[in-house]
Amino acid sequence: xxxxxxxxxxxxxxxxxxxxxxxxxxxxxxxxxxxxxxxxxxxxxxxxxxxxxxxxxxxxxxxxxxxxxxxxxxxxxxxxxxxxxxxxxxxxxxxxxxxxxxxxxxxxxxxxxxxxxxxxxxxxxxxxxxxxxxxxxxxxxxxxxxxxxxxxxxxxxxxxxxxxxxxx
Amino acid sequence: xxxxxxxxxxxxxxxxxxxxxxxxxxxxxxxxxxxxxxxxxxxxxxxxxxxxxxxxxxxxxxxxxxxxxxxxxxxxxxxxxxxxxxxxxxxxxxxxxxxxxxxxxxxxxxxxxxxxxxxxxxxxxxxxxxxxxxxxxxxxxxxxxxxxxxxxxxxxxxxxxxxxxxxxxxxxxxxxxxxxxxxxxxxxxxxxxxxxxxxxxxxxxxxxxxxxxxxxxxxxxxxxxxxxxxxxxxxxxxxxxxxxxxxxxxxxxxxxxxxxxxxxxxxxxxxxxxxxxxxxxxxxxxxxxxxxxxxxxxxxxxxxxxxxxxxxxxxxxxxxxxxxxxxxxxxxxxxxxxxxxxxxxxxxxxxxxxxxxxxxxxx
Numbered sequence: 001x002x003x004x005x006x007x008x009x010x011x012x013x014x015x016x017x018x019x020x021x022x023x024x025x026x027x028x029x030x031x032x033x034x035x036x037x038x039x040x041x042x043x044x045x046x047x048x049x050x051x052x053x054x055x056x057x058x059x060x061x062x063x064x065x066x067x068x069x070x071x072x073x074x075x076x077x078x079x080x081x082x083x084x085x086x087x088x089x090x091x092x093x094x095x096x097x098x099x100x101x102x103x104x105x106x107x108x109x110x111x112x113x114x115x116x117x118x119x120x121x122x123x124x125x126x127x128x129x130x131x132x133x134x135x136x137x138x139x140x141x142x143x144x145x146x147x148x149x150x151x152x153x154x155x156x157x158x159x160x161x162x163x164x165x166x167x168x
Numbered sequence: 169x170x171x172x173x174x175x176x177x178x179x180x181x182x183x184x185x186x187x188x189x190x191x192x193x194x195x196x197x198x199x200x201x202x203x204x205x206x207x208x209x210x211x212x213x214x215x216x217x218x219x220x221x222x223x224x225x226x227x228x229x230x231x232x233x234x235x236x237x238x239x240x241x242x243x244x245x246x247x248x249x250x251x252x253x254x255x256x257x258x259x260x261x262x263x264x265x266x267x268x269x270x271x272x273x274x275x276x277x278x279x280x281x282x283x284x285x286x287x288x289x290x291x292x293x294x295x296x297x298x299x300x301x302x303x304x305x306x307x308x309x310x311x312x313x314x315x316x317x318x319x320x321x322x323x324x325x326x327x328x329x330x331x332x333x334x335x336x337x338x339x340x341x342x343x344x345x346x347x348x349x350x351x352x353x354x355x356x357x358x359x360x361x362x363x364x365x366x367x368x369x370x371x372x373x374x375x376x377x378x379x380x381x382x383x384x385x386x387x388x389x390x391x392x393x394x395x396x397x398x399x400x401x402x403x404x405x406x407x408x409x410x411x412x413x414x415x416x417x418x419x420x421x422x423x424x425x426x427x428x429x430x431x432x433x434x435x436x437x438x439x440x441x442x443x444x445x446x447x448x449x450x451x452x453x454x455x456x457x458x459x460x461x462x463x464x465x466x467x468x469x470x471x472x473x474x475x476x477x478x479x480x481x482x483x484x485x486x487x488x489x490x491x492x493x494x495x496x497x498x499x500x501x502x503x504x505x506x507x508x509x510x511x512x513x514x515x516x517x518x519x520x521x522x523x524x525x526x527x528x529x530x531x
Contacts, residue, residue, distance in 0.1 A: 009182075013189065031494050031514075051413050055400045058499040065499040067403035069411055082407035082445075095400065097390050099415040132415030134390035134452075141390035141452070143397065 032064050035086030038078040038152055040160030041070075042096060044136065048074025049098060052136065054162065056092040056150065057143040064088045089154045093143035096164060099132045140164055203294065207473050210292040210310070211488075214370055214480040217289060217311065220259035221369065222484060230356055232256055233342075234313040234349035235322060235430030238273065240339035241329050241462075247275040248339060249322075251430035252313055252349060253290060260289050269428065276306070276428035277421070283307060283428050290427055294472040297375025301384065303421025307428065312373040312467065314479075315436040316347030317517040317524075318505040319393045319450060321464035322431040326454045329462055345505040346521045347439075348482060351430070357482070361523035364482035368519045371437045371479040371489075372471040373447075375424030380410040383424060383470045385433070385447045385460075387417035392453025393464045398440045398498045398513075401448035401466050410446065417449060419460050433461045439520025440502055440513050441468045443477040444491050466502075479519075489516070493531065 038056075042049045054076050056066040066087035068076035078087045140146045148162060175183075224232055232255040237246030250269070254276075257266035268282040276283055283306045292310035299305065323329055324338050343351040348360060348369050360367050376383040386404050388396075404414045426434050433449070449465035451458065469489075471477040476490040496514030503509065511517030511524050518526035 013186075031492075053400070053403055055397065055403055057397050057399060058497070063497050063499045065397070065399040067399060069403070069413070081402075082405065095397070097388075097400070099387075099389065101387075101415045101418070132387045132389050132417075138390060142392070142395045144395060 032080050032084050033088050035066075035080050035084055035088050036152065036154060036156035037086045038066065038157045038160065040076060040157070040162060041074050042076065042162045042164065043074065044164045045166055046163075049096075049136070049164070050074055051100075052096050052098040054078070055095045055143070056087055056152075057095060058088075059091045059093060063090065065092070086156065087152050089152045091149070091151050093146065094148040094150055094162060095143040095146050096136060096140045096148075096162060097134050098136045100135050101132045136164060137166055203473065206293040207478070207488075210294055210372070210471075210473070211478055211486045213289050213292060214311065214478055214486045215484065216260060217256070217370055218480045218484040218486075220256045223259040224256055225357060227259075228354075230354040231348060233352050233354050233430070234315065234435050235351040235432070237430070240335045241323055242332055242335040245273050245275075248351075249276050249430055251276065251428055251435045253287075253309060253435070254428050254430075257287075262287055276426055276430070277304075279304060279306070283426070285427075287427060292372060292374070292471070292478075295372075295374045295424075296472065297377045297381075297383070297424060299377070300422040300425040301376055301379045301381070302418050303425070306421075306426045308375060308425055309427040309434075310372055310374060310424065310471075311370050312435050312437040312469075313349035314347040314368040314371060314520055315345045315349060315432060315438055315467070316505070316522070317439050317511045317513050317520045318346050318502050318507075319396065319464040320345055320347075320350075320432040320436045320438055320467060320505070321393075321462070322351060322433065323458065323462045326458045329458065343505070346503065346507070346511075346524065348522050349436070350505075355522065359522055360482050362518075362521060362526065362528075365485065366519065366526075366528045367482045367522050368437075368439060368479045369482040371443075371469040372477045373424060373437055373467065374470045374472050376422050379416045379418065380412070380414060382409065382444060382472075383422075383447065384410065385417040385423060385449055385465070386410070387415050387419070387460065388448050388450055388452065389415075389456060390452045391448065391450035393450045393455070394453055395501060396450050396452070397501060398466060401446045402441050402498060403446075404448070405446035417460050421461075423447070429461075431461045432465065432467055433463070436467045437469045438465075438467045438502075439469075439511075439516045440466050440495070441498065442491050442493060442495050442516065443469045443489055444471065482522075487531075489519075489531070 066078040232252040237250030239245035290309040295310040342353040449463040494514035
């Protein structure tokens with residue numbers, strides 16, 4: 001009869017081991033207070049922008065900012081750190097950039113000397129290979145000049161529209 | 169009564185299963201023990217390097233500079249880009265390498281004999297990066313000098329490198345910062361007014377193995393150091409690596425692969441963003457034309473140790489700083505390198521400044 005007990009014992013021990021290992025994976029909040037979910041969409045002249053980096057910059061101190069990158073349909077969900085979704089309620093200034101890396105140009109092995117020679121020859125600076133470029137209007141890259149102000153209420157925000165325009 | 173002379177199949181299977189579970193439990197522990205041993209050696213390296221720093225201070229009454237050397241930033245001799253590791257070499261028993269470097273009297277990126285030396289004490293065993301994702305490989309290093317909580321640069325202005333008259337005029341002018349080590353900035357220990365046990369001297373900066381790996385540098389062309397907010401840099405980091413599509417700097421050699429180079433890109437750490445997060449160079453606001461290795465940036469401390477980085481305090485003690493250390497308000501622009509006053513970046517920022525007058529009570 002004792003043979004019947006063995007399978008049950010194995011199942012129990014496996015469950016115990018799994019629950020210990022799974023339960024021990026901690027996610028740290030650091031010092032961030034309670035957050036609320038914030039989601040939205042970035043529009044440039046009415047068109048959704050994919051791959052744009054949205055940063056919510058707190059206006060009060062101590063402040064905890066939040067950020068997100070938009071997906072292929074221009075939507076984003078803010079997070080406050082790698083492990084904490086959402087944003088702390090409060091007033092924010094918003095900056096939006098979309099940096100694109102120019103991968104078409106060749107890579108050099110040690111560029112330093114080439115550049116020094118160029119500079120000494122007065123040839124002026126040429127853009128580096130693989131340099132990144134902001135493709136959204138530059139004023140939105142600075143929270144003070146972007147003119148976008150958003151208040152996150154205690155209930156959170158759904159479908160915030162961040163409207164940008166090329167004309168400024 | 170029946171005697172059993174052997175185990176049954178079920179009993180054997182059960183025993184094998186139990187052994188299997190025990191091994192599965194034990195193996196991660198063995199791996200963790202191996203990492204603990206590497207971390208311990210890494211700590212020891214930092215202690216040795218701080219011993220070298222203090223011997224240097226005993227000899228010259230000054231701390232070494234992060235970046236110095238003969239010539240100026242545009243041309244000649246060492247091109248003003250020699251790292252503190254070279255200056256310290258005689259004090260960690262690598263005088264022959266030091267002599268070789270002084271004899272060669274050339275820049276730190278040339279593929280020469282002294283530049284390619286691999287010096288064991290400068291390499292953390294956990295830091296396994298061997299091939300740079302970009303550019304040429306020289307002697308590697310895992311450690312860097314603290315430059316405080318400001319955006320640290322390697323040139324006075326965006327035009328110092330391209331303007332011959334300016335580079336000559338500024339060749340002996342130090343670039344001061346809020347930390348202990350700057351360009352040609354030979355501080356004395358008396359400048360460390362916050363107390364040597366409350367100020368970071370050295371910390372880890374691990375080497376990336378791929379473009380979007382920890383330790384790689386984001387190239388932010390819209391980042392004007394005068395208005396840049398550290399949060400915008402942190403946003404590129406997703407916990408293990410950079411998010412896909414992040415604008416990684418690919419124009420020249422990756423950090424960690426030139427031990428002799430004193431540029432902030434290779435040899436500085438900033439106490440702004442939490443350890444093991446994003447590293448960013450800021451090339452907006454007039455800095456666009458400056459080549460990457462000179463640009464100002466947030467040179468975040470990174471390591472391959474789980475959960476944090478080793479830092480050496482100015483008194484020679486080595487502490488393990490957690491990734492979750494208080495970094496204050498990351499939504500404000502970093503202080504000017506020459507400003508006084510309390511760091512906005514919490515305990516982490518306070519530890520980085522040499523004279524910020526912060527009160528630090530345990531960390």
